[in-house]
Structures are given as C-alpha cells and as structure tokens.
Amino acid sequence: MKIGVIGLGIMGSGIAQLSATSGHDVIVTDVSKAFYDRAVVSMGKSLDKLIEKKVINQDKGKILSRIVYADDLKEFSGCDIVIEAVVENQKEKIEFFKKIESIVSPDSIISSNTSSISITALGASLKDPSRFLGIHFFNPVALMNLIELIKGVKTSQQAVDRAIEFAKSVGKEFVVVNDSPGFVTTRVIAMLVNEGAFEYSEGLASKEDIDKALKLGGNFPMGPLTLGDLIGWDTVVNIMDIMYNSYKDPKFRAAPILRKMVEAGKLGRKSGEGFYKY
Numbered sequence: 001m002k003i004g005v006i007g008l009g010i011m012g013s014g015i016a017q018l019s020a021t022s023g024h025d026v027i028v029t030d031v032s033k034a035f036y037d038r039a040v041v042s043m044g045k046s047l048d049k050l051i052e053k054k055v056i057n058q059d060k061g062k063i064l065s066r067i068v069y070a071d072d073l074k075e076f077s078g079c080d081i082v083i084e085a086v087v088e089n090q091k092e093k094i095e096f097f098k099k100i101e102s103i104v105s106p107d108s109i110i111s112s113n114t115s116s117i118s119i120t121a122l123g124a125s126l127k128d129p130s131r132f133l134g135i136h137f138f139n140p141v142a143l144m145n146l147i148e149l150i151k152g153v154k155t156s157q158q159a160v161d162r163a164i165e166f167a168k169s170v171g172k173e174f175v176v177v178n179d180s181p182g183f184v185t186t187r188v189i190a191m192l193v194n195e196g197a198f199e200y201s202e203g204l205a206s207k208e209d210i211d212k213a214l215k216l217g218g219n220f221p222m223g224p225l226t227l228g229d230l231i232g233w234d235t236v237v238n239i240m241d242i243m244y245n246s247y248k249d250p251k252f253r254a255a256p257i258l259r260k261m262v263e264a265g266k267l268g269r270k271s272g273e274g275f276y277k278y
C-alpha cells in the first residue's frame, strides 16, 4: 500500500516508521523539511534499538528509504490511506482533510490519529464522510500493540475493512469502537495522568512516589507522571479541554498545574523536561 502521513511529531514519525518497516511506501509532510530531518534522526535511533533487540531483522537504510518527504500535498495523490497526525486541534486538522480529499482518489481512505476529537465532526468536513475514520495508534508506535479504529456516524464498513487490512499489515491488534470524544482508550488514559497531576499539586506525595505507587499498586508499566511526560502535557491539556467541552462534565477539567507547565514549555520528553528532566 502507499501510506500518506501528515505531521511528523512523536506519532507521525512512529506511524511512518512502522508503515515502512511493514513494507509500505510512505509519503510524509510537516510544516518544513527540517521536521523530516529531525524525524529521520529519531526514527533511525528507534530502528537501531529495534534491530539491536532483534524485534526486527531488516536493513535500517532500506526502511528509511521507503519514507519520502513532500512539501506539496499534491504528491499524496497515489495514497491508499492518508493518516493525519498534526497537533490536537480540530481547526488545523480539518484544513488538511479538505485539501487532501481533492487530491487523493475517491476510493482511498482518509483518517486521523486524533486522541480525542469527534471523528464524526472531523469527517463532516469531507464531501464524502463515509471514507473517513479514526486510526488511533499508541505511543511508542513501534512497541504498542493496539490500533483503535473509530467509526464516525457516517463511516462506511468498507472504510473500516480497509483500515483493518492495514492494521493487520503492520502486525497490530485492533479494536473497532463507536465514536465519542476520547473513544474507549484516551478517555481513561488522559483521566489517569491528569489525576496524577492533581495528586502532585495537592501535595499528596512526591512525583517519584506517585509514580511508584501507581506502577506497583496498579501494576501499570509506568506511573501517571512518567506517562504524561511521554505523551506530552500540551497534548494532554488539549485532550482534557476537548473532553470537557464535549461532555460538559467537570470531571474532565485539566489540572491547573498542567497549564502552567505547558506555558513554561515543560511539555515532557519532547521538550527535554516535564515532571522529570530528559
């Protein structure tokens, strides 16, 4: 298949890398080629680790050569599936869907890796919303075994079937779920990391002890503050705001400490500092 990926941050670069590792041709774009150069470095490091741990047995150069950068979305014309992974902002995402629909063939699939935005609302920006669905990967894409496929109200079964075919081709498990902000996964995961931030700001324990308590007491692979550092706190705040505004339920309010951290640029791993330093 030919896969198009829009946005080469944490998730887009992971999706591009996984698709290329699975033998697909991948075309990618971001605001400038500098983001592609940065992504090539991070994908290279990730591939080195996967090869060293014998998770994959392929030539790194060959995998990376399948990932081509395009400045112009017109070059996405031959894509079978386009996956958008830009920032968690409905307006920004919709701009791409409108443009991409006029470029790719009518039987190709257009999708978003959004963590929380209504798939039905995003799909409504297209002339043909039946071709649109959520293809939601998890971080880090190379290691996390699930893809959550989200059906908007107008998503066709044909689009779901094509996405299932893609999920199988990249070797992931999948679940197909109905649309609701945050879907099945993010709705719980974002609440967990947000609540950890509230616990910290209320002085219940040190950050290390909050993480240790949840890790050992809940049998999670990592505590909420380490997980939020991995996701990116700007993304977490955007997700909480989207769920708060969608459900009109105060249980989805973002912890105020997180807004301060975002204002200070303490986004987590991707900026070098969140609750911890990297």
Ligand SMILES: NC(=O)c1ccc[n+]([C@@H]2O[C@H](COP(=O)([O-])OP(=O)(O)OC[C@H]3O[C@@H](n4cnc5c(N)ncnc54)[C@H](O)[C@@H]3O)[C@@H](O)[C@H]2O)c1
Residues within 6 Å of the ligand: 006, 007, 008, 009, 010, 011, 012, 029, 030, 031, 035, 085, 086, 087, 088, 089, 092, 113, 114, 115, 116, 136, 137, 138, 139, 230, 231, 232, 235, 270
């Ligand atoms: N971080 C996670 O753990 C995670 C997990 C699952 C899903 N998601 C979702 O994936 C999406 C991307 O998240 P991320 O963590 O990769 O974010 P990120 O901030 O790491 O990357 C976003 C990328 O989009 C690019 N971008 C922004 N505006 C653009 C534009 N106009 N044109 C082209 N590129 C543009 C940015 O330059 C950046 O490279 C979001 O919708 C997020 O909710 C994130």
